[in-house]
Amino acid sequence: MDIVELTTFLAVVRHRHFGHAAAELGVSISAVTKRLQRLEAELGIPLIERDSGGVIGLTAAGRRFLQFAPRVLEAAQAAQLAAGAEPAQRLRVAFPAGVDAVAPLMPAALATLELALSHAHPGVGVVLVPTTFERLDHDLTAGVVDAVLTFGVSDAEGVTSTRLGELRRVGLVPTGHPYTHRRSVPVAEFARQPLLYSPELPPSYMDPFVLADVRPLAEASLVRLPASRTSDVAGQLLTGPGITVVPAALVAALPPALKPVPLDGVPVCWYQMHHRADDTRAELLAMIALFVDFTETITRAAHVAHR
Numbered sequence: 001m002d003i004v005e006l007t008t009f010l011a012v013v014r015h016r017h018f019g020h021a022a023a024e025l026g027v028s029i030s031a032v033t034k035r036l037q038r039l040e041a042e043l044g045i046p047l048i049e050r051d052s053g054g055v056i057g058l059t060a061a062g063r064r065f066l067q068f069a070p071r072v073l074e075a076a077q078a079a080q081l082a083a084g085a086e087p088a089q090r091l092r093v094a095f096p097a098g099v100d101a102v103a104p105l106m107p108a109a110l111a112t113l114e115l116a117l118s119h120a121h122p123g124v125g126v127v128l129v130p131t132t133f134e135r136l137d138h139d140l141t142a143g144v145v146d147a148v149l150t151f152g153v154s155d156a157e158g159v160t161s162t163r164l165g166e167l168r169r170v171g172l173v174p175t176g177h178p179y180t181h182r183r184s185v186p187v188a189e190f191a192r193q194p195l196l197y198s199p200e201l202p203p204s205y206m207d208p209f210v211l212a213d214v215r216p217l218a219e220a221s222l223v224r225l226p227a228s229r230t231s232d233v234a235g236q237l238l239t240g241p242g243i244t245v246v247p248a249a250l251v252a253a254l255p256p257a258l259k260p261v262p263l264d265g266v267p268v269c270w271y272q273m274h275h276r277a278d279d280t281r282a283e284l285l286a287m288i289a290l291f292v293d294f295t296e297t298i299t300r301a302a303h304v305a306h307r
Contacts, residue, residue: 005039006073008032012048013058013066074112088123091287093273094131094145096205096230109297113290121283133201140274146284148274149291151247152204158278162288164271165295167208168248171261174237184262191215196233196242197222204272209245213267234258249295271295 011021012032022032040047047062058066114126129145137156139145148154153161171190173179179190191211197220198206207213210220223242225233233244238257251260273288 002035002038002042003073003076005035005042006069006076008035009039009047009065010069010073012036016057074115079111089283090125090127091147091284092127092129092145093147093149093287093291094129094136094139095149096136097130097132109294112297113287113294116290116293117283117287120286124283124287126287133198133205136205137202137274140276143276146275146279147288149295150205150272150274151208151269152202153272154204154274155202156274158276159274160277161204161272161274164273164288164292167269167271167295169208169245169263169266169269170248170251171243171263172237172246172251172254173243173259173261174240175257175259177243177259179243179261180259182261184264187211187214187263187265187267190243190245190261190263191220194221194223194242196225196236196244198225200226208269211245213269 008021008025011024012018015021015024018029018032022029025032036048043061043065045061046059047065049057049059049062110126110128117124117126128149129139131139131145131148136148136150137154137159140148140159141156149164151167171179171185179185191214195210197210203212207217210217210222212220223236225236225242230250233246234255236242237244245263246260248260254260271291273291275284275288
């Protein structure tokens with residue numbers, strides 16, 4: 001589908017006037033008309049109702065098409081950017097190793113983020129760096145990466161934490177666990193179960209997933225887990241003992257042997273992005289702001305895929 005035709009369709013819908021759309025696009029009214037005609041011919045159905053004065057509305061098909069057209073255009077622009085020239089500068093963002101394997105929407109969300117960033121800061125790209133749990137803080141303070149995408153506020157000196165989108169949490173249990181037969185479980189009840197715990201990790205990484213905001217950690221039943229990556233957690237779940245809590249964004253591509261469990265009454269918490277406090281580059285701060293939409297996108301996409 002032609003990006004120019006999609007852009008023209010959306011301009012006409014915004015203005016409901018061929019002349020105003022043409023002015024926005026910097027082309028003639030005749031060019032706008034021809035682009036719309038090509039789009040309708042490609043789809044095989046009229047999208048716009050016209051009279052002698054121009055646009056009078058959308059057809060039923062046009063209204064349905066409008067629901068998806070902005071996202072199609074955004075994805076096409078992101079793909080075009082990804083195929084283009086290599087950015088002169090790449091901001092490096094660490095995230096827990098293994099997350100990309102179970103969050104397949106991450107590349108598309110990242111491409112959209114890069115497109116938005118390139119408008120304000122041409123030549124600047126973003127690369128996600130899978131990093132073992134124990135190196136996330138180290139690599140940030142050592143300058144190996146520019147930022148860390150994670151789940152809690154950092155207490156490290158010289159590190160600034162920025163709140164991103166909401167971190168929706170669900171329980172995760174192996175197939176055959178009694179909770180797989182329940183539509184949902186009260187979070188206070190789930191918090192009383194043996195939960196996987198890696199004491200080597202900072203509280204900013206572990207606390208959301210051992211439900212430290214539901215009851216004091218001293219009252220929890222914890223199963224020690226030496227973990228460096230997400231796959232370690234999955235392996236322990238399959239062999240037992242212990243169950244865990246994970247971001248809802250990761251449930252879309254779980255192996256069949258693991259089942260998510262909706263939790264009732266989970267307190268609100270947030271994704272966080274850490275960066276060095278003395279790093280105030282405009283492009284870095286702009287990227288961090290865009291990660292709010294990034295985290296919301298991967299969570300929303302996972303929710304739709306799992307319904």
